Amino acid sequence: MNLLSLEEVTVAHPGHAPMLRGLTLAMDEGERIGLIGPNGAGKTSLFQTIAGVLPARAGQIRLNGASVTPGRFRPDVALVFQQAEDQLFCPTLAEDVAFGPRNLGLPGSEVATRTADALAACGLTGLEDRPVHQLSGGEKRRAAIAGALVMQPALLLLDEPSGGLDLRNRRRLIALLSELPPALLIASHDLELLLELCPRVVLIDAGRIRADGPARDVLGDAALMTGHGQEVPQSLTQHPQR
Ligand SMILES: Nc1ncnc2c1ncn2[C@@H]1O[C@H](COP(=O)(O)OP(=O)(O)OP(=O)(O)O)[C@@H](O)[C@H]1O
Ligand SMILES: [Mg+2]
Structure with a gap:
């Protein structure tokens, strides 16, 4: 059984025409997939649909075999927003x-242990009492990831996780993500990050999946990439044989 399966899914915002149609995709437990596509292709909207925030207009989404029903809380999937500020409150x-584990009704000791572990994994130990609005951009992003990890999801959806990070924090983020147990679906324009983390890449553009395959094959295909407003990442043009 797949961890996540999408069958002929149509993604649309209420009152608007669909921006993605006929999406069929299967993801295994622990798999890491990079999701690429131009601005406005529908990456964030697709994440909202998989997370059950935005109802699919058609098609079937299953997580661990059970249908994703909008409005029904699923602790096995966690979404890290493109704008970390939108997530921290x-x-x-x-x-x-x-907040998440407390809301699940877990015992106080379990909430405390999970919280400390998630903060430690994200390098935030010592900042526990800091008001969230006083965190730096990079700290906010790691805080948003900690708030997702604490739920111990089977699937973590990361929307532009390296946006706004300096090089050192981007490198720390890659190290953090590479160690995580859950399956990762990462939407990003940071193609080098995807190359490091994701063996498989899916390209969406103009309403459909345009490519789905090994990261080096998809990202290294110059005609495909330029045809969809992308560029082959530098590390693949410098070492095409690797
Ligand atoms: N709440 C909304 N209501 C109506 N349309 C929306 C809403 N949010 C996004 N859209 C539209 O849906 C389309 C897909 O947007 P989305 O944010 O999913 O793209 P994206 O691939 O994540 O882009 P980016 O790379 O810029 O983050 C765009 O045309 C956008 O204008
Ligand atoms: Mg987006």
């Missing part, structure tokens, strides 16, 4: 990260 960092 509690007075302090620790309260924010603890």
Whole structure:
């Protein structure tokens, strides 16, 4: 059984025409897939649909065999927003990260352990009492990831995780993500990051999946990439044989 399966899924915002149609995709447990496509292709909207926030207009989405029903909370999938600010809302960092497990009704000791572990994994130990609005952009992004990891999801959806990070924090993020147990679906314009983390890449453009295959084959296909407003990442043009 696949961890995630999409069958003929149509993604659309209420009152608007669909921006993605007939999406069929299967993802295994622990798999890492990079999702690419131009601005406005529908990456964020697709994540919202998989997370059950935006109802699919047609088609079937299954997670661990069960249908994703909008409005029904699924702790096995966690979404890290493109804008970390949109995700953080509690007075302090620790309260924010603890919010999800507390909401699940877990015992206080379990909430505390999970929160401490998620903060440590994201390099945020020591900032527990910091008001979230006082965190730097990079810290906010790691806080948003901690708030997702704390739920111990089977599938983590990361929307532009390296946006706004300096080189050192981008490198730390790659190290952090490479160690994570859940399956990762990562939407990004940072193609080098995807090359490092994701053996498989899916390209969406103009309403459909345009490519789905090994990262080096998809990202290294110059005609395909330029045809969809992308560029072959530099590391593949410099070492095409690797
Ligand atoms: N809440 C909304 N209501 C109506 N249309 C929306 C809404 N959010 C996004 N859209 C539209 O849906 C399309 C897909 O947007 P989406 O944010 O999913 O793209 P994206 O691939 O994530 O782009 P980017 O690379 O810029 O993050 C765009 O045309 C956008 O204008
Ligand atoms: Mg987006």
